[in-house]
Amino acid sequence: MAGIYIHIPFCKQKCTYCDFHFSTSYQSYYDSMISCLQKEIVARKDEIQNQVIETIYFGGGTPSLLKTTDIEKLLQTIHATFHCAENLECTLEANPDDITLQQVEAWKSTGINRLSVGIQSFDSEDLLWMNRAHSADEGLNCIRIAQKGGIKNISLDLIYGLPNMDNDRWMKQIQQAIDLDVTHISAYCLTVEEKTALHQLVKKKQIQPASNEQQSEQFELLISALKNAGFEHYEISNFAKPGFISKHNSNYWKGIHYLGIGPSAHSFDGNSRSWNIANNQQYMRLINADEIAFEKEILSSKDQFNELLLTGLRTCWGVDMTALQKHLPFSKEFEMKLADFQAKKWIRMEENQLILSEEGKHWADFIAQELFA
Ligand code: SF4
Known part of the structure; x- marks a missing residue:
């Protein structure tokens, strides 16, 4: 898919x-x-x-x-x-x-x-x-x-x-x-x-x-x-x-793969992210010369951990904690911050999914950044 x-x-x-x-x-x-x-x-x-x-x-x-x-x-x-x-x-x-x-x-x-x-x-x-x-x-x-x-x-x-x-x-x-x-x-x-x-x-x-x-x-x-x-x-x-x-x-x-076509479009294949050149003339010149028109970055475990947190927390489905832990083991600091946000009732755990509360939705980016590896 x-x-x-x-x-x-x-x-x-x-x-x-x-x-x-x-x-x-x-x-x-x-x-x-x-x-x-x-x-x-x-x-x-x-x-x-x-x-x-x-x-x-x-x-x-x-x-x-x-x-x-x-x-x-x-x-x-x-x-x-x-x-x-x-x-x-x-x-x-x-x-x-x-x-x-x-x-x-x-x-x-x-x-x-x-x-x-x-x-x-x-x-x-x-x-x-x-x-x-x-x-x-x-x-x-x-x-x-x-x-x-x-x-x-x-x-x-x-x-x-x-x-x-x-x-x-x-x-x-x-x-x-x-x-x-x-x-x-x-x-x-x-x-x-x-x-x-x-x-x-x-x-x-x-x-x-x-x-x-x-x-x-x-x-x-x-x-x-x-x-x-x-x-x-x-x-x-x-x-x-x-x-x-x-x-x-x-x-x-949800981290499904996508291919981005056209100037400035981004792509994701599960392990790497690439972004096309954001210049119409240069894009056309490279494509017409059969050259690569994008830059690519291989995502480290840390990148994938942070990305899953940032995107997952924004959704009603939340973050799958098992999938998150596959990227990196949870640090003591991560566990402490998690407990603090749970105590503040900004997040909750439902069947191993970390989900923002109604109040937590106001702090989505802040919470994700605090939990970043
Ligand atoms: S400048 Fe173009 S892309 Fe940007 S908001 Fe307006 S219509 Fe949309």
Whole structure:
């Protein structure tokens, strides 16, 4: 069992807070990039050759900028190269301004059966400073259009902890998402990444992000509102209606192998991690010269121990302590910290799985780091 991620490094415009890899001036080499993505899929076939592909995920960037014929080409290349499961989960990240009824029907005809829609906010003022390409109305309407077009499995992304966002405004956002009857919601706390326009705005004091307390309160409100609306909180930032957990993302957290195609994409094969060059021109030059376009790192036992803790603790399934101990024996310090977090009721042990409590979810990264080898 394995997954394939394809990074589409194109965007219409640069969102203020974004530090992903993409280019807004890609039109002249769009076709060459598609052909390089196909080449890379074939060139790396041995990395997951003997495994059944269970999920394909078009992420970015903005995959909804792809021509339908190119989605078809990429999917055909994958099907011709690998053995794909019959109930393949095939996700496309889409921005609201690219969603039309005709487009949704076309995506569906290619085999896309899940959309992850970058709403981020239903508020026009937020969308303006974020420099999103869509309006608040487009955000609301696109979900209904996607549902009408026959895609049932729809996830939407929201961001909390925004400047000037009080709890009432955040609750309104959550309710709007619930009312759209989507199957999945991903909600992320705003982080101010260096080298983003947002970082500059914060430095110049033109924008003031929410305080840690506000962010924590909004996370709490999110958890309880979505729980009441029938969503399962299965990963720190992810909530799903029964039967609609994202297979692709869950596989990342469960340590399942995946192959990342395209500039900046990451791959994992159980023992090593690799990351493709995050430069469109250099990526195409290397792929066209049949050269390797990624760097690779063999994971030490310590790396694997820490990674299992970090990813497992974020999920509702927790960390399998037997699997963890296979990487490294538990140190005295580890045992003491574990006991301390259990005493604080931040974590609990259930049938040998280490799981965060509701309160512990606020401290997920801190707890993982404290327990790192
Ligand atoms: S559309 Fe997505 S990837 Fe592109 S700049 Fe905005 S947030 Fe980043």
